[in-house]
Amino acid sequence: MKILLIGNTGQLGWELERTLVCLGEVTALDYPTIDLQDEDGIRKAVRGAVPQVIVNATGYTAVDKAESEPDIAAAINTRAPAILAEEAYALGAALIHYSTDYVFDGLKGSPYVEADTPHPLGVYARTKLEGEQAVHQTGGAFLILRLSWMYSLRRDSFVTKVLGWSRQQPVLHMVTDQIGNPIWARTAAEATAQLLAMGSVNIVPWLAERSGLYHFTGPDHASRYEWAKAILRLDPQPQEQVIEQVLPALTAEFPTPARRPLFSALDSRKFTETFDLHLPPWETALRLAMVRK
Numbered sequence: 705m706k707i708l709l710i711g712n713t714g715q716l717g718w719e720l721e722r723t724l725v726c727l728g729e730v731t732a733l734d735y736p737t738i739d740l741q742d743e744d745g746i747r748k749a750v751r752g753a754v755p756q757v758i759v760n761a762t763g764y765t766a767v768d769k770a771e772s773e774p775d776i777a778a779a780i781n782t783r784a785p786a787i788l789a790e791e792a793y794a795l796g797a798a799l800i801h802y803s804t805d806y807v808f809d810g811l812k813g814s815p816y817v818e819a820d821t822p823h824p825l826g827v828y829a830r831t832k833l834e835g836e837q838a839v840h841q842t843g844g845a846f847l848i849l850r851l852s853w854m855y856s857l858r859r860d861s862f863v864t865k866v867l868g869w870s871r872q873q874p875v876l877h878m879v880t881d882q883i884g885n886p887i888w889a890r891t892a893a894e895a896t897a898q899l900l901a902m903g904s905v906n907i908v909p910w911l912a913e914r915s916g917l918y919h920f921t922g923p924d925h926a927s928r929y930e931w932a933k934a935i936l937r938l939d940p941q942p943q944e945q946v947i948e949q950v951l952p953a954l955t956a957e958f959p960t961p962a963r964r965p966l967f968s969a970l971d972s973r974k975f976t977e978t979f980d981l982h983l984p985p986w987e988t989a990l991r992l993a994m995v996r997k
């Protein structure tokens with residue numbers, strides 16, 4: 705299989721490069737070799753690689769900063785996926801694209817399914833939703849996989865931040881009213897690679913039959929408070945912690961430039977039933993991510 709992976713230095717892209725490599729020839733590109741704000745550059749990169757599958761692991765992911773840089777966020781999160789979809793269609797290739805739980809407003813109160821109507825609250829969320837719509841409208845063979853709270857231990861993430869704070873301060877305030885699905889980037893990458901392996905030599909028609917939008921998380925969810933407590937409990941070096949207390953707090957106590965959905969957990973049964981693949985419960989993945997032996 706010939707794969708073009710874009711964004712191999714990101715949380716997800718880094719893991720994808722290491723899992724996709726077993727499937728065949730992977731061309732991995734990142735900024736500045738490819739700049740997603742440069743339309744011609746994107747087209748040139750795709751045409752040069754002639755892939756069967758394009759995996760787009762990029763994103764303008766700075767949720768708060770996006771509020772003051774809407775044009776850059778739109779170029780990377782909306783226009784670039786649109787171009788990748790057009791180029792994939794023209795080449796007869798497939799596109800794997802990732803989106804976000806933040807397309808929802810969080811008011812439903814139970815895990816969102818793919819048929820639920822999105823209502824983005826900020827620039828990041830709106831530009832990601834418009835990226836989904838552009839990929840959908842182009843058609844062809846594509847998967848849009850909506851992730852939720854992703855982390856890696858390599859780049860700055862909620863997990864590395866909680867570990868860092870636990871070494872610096874005795875009290876941590878964590879919100880109990882933000883609920884989502886924590887996902888280790890490695891498990892998301894492995895599930896992507898395994899589904900591509902299933903399509904194998906007929907990958908493009910195989911994906912075309914299954915084209916569409918999928919929620920792509922584990923089966924359960926947690927609040928930031930529960931997640932932080934689990935991170936501290938599973939910390940492989942607890943002797944370094946100076947933390948004494950984790951106190952429950954509310955999102956309203958921590959104003960941010962971008963509004964975020966409070967309850968954005970996703971229901972991933974469509975993905976599981978279609979591909980017979982299971983992202984693990986969030987705490988199982990967290991334990992595996994934290995083990996250092």
Ligand SMILES: NC(=O)c1ccc[n+]([C@@H]2O[C@H](COP(=O)([O-])OP(=O)(O)OC[C@H]3O[C@@H](n4cnc5c(N)ncnc54)[C@H](OP(=O)(O)O)[C@@H]3O)[C@@H](O)[C@H]2O)c1
Nearest residue numbers: 711713714715716735739740762763765804851852853854
């Ligand atoms: N992290 C989450 O909690 C989360 C949740 C839901 C959905 N998602 C989605 O999942 C996908 C991957 O997220 P992630 O957390 O792995 O993202 P990430 O760690 O922020 O990585 C983003 C990647 O995009 C690249 N990129 C940004 N601007 C670029 C540009 N102009 N040209 C070329 N490359 C550019 C970055 O390159 P540099 O390293 O050079 O900046 C990096 O490789 C994204 O679509 C994101 O929206 C993430």
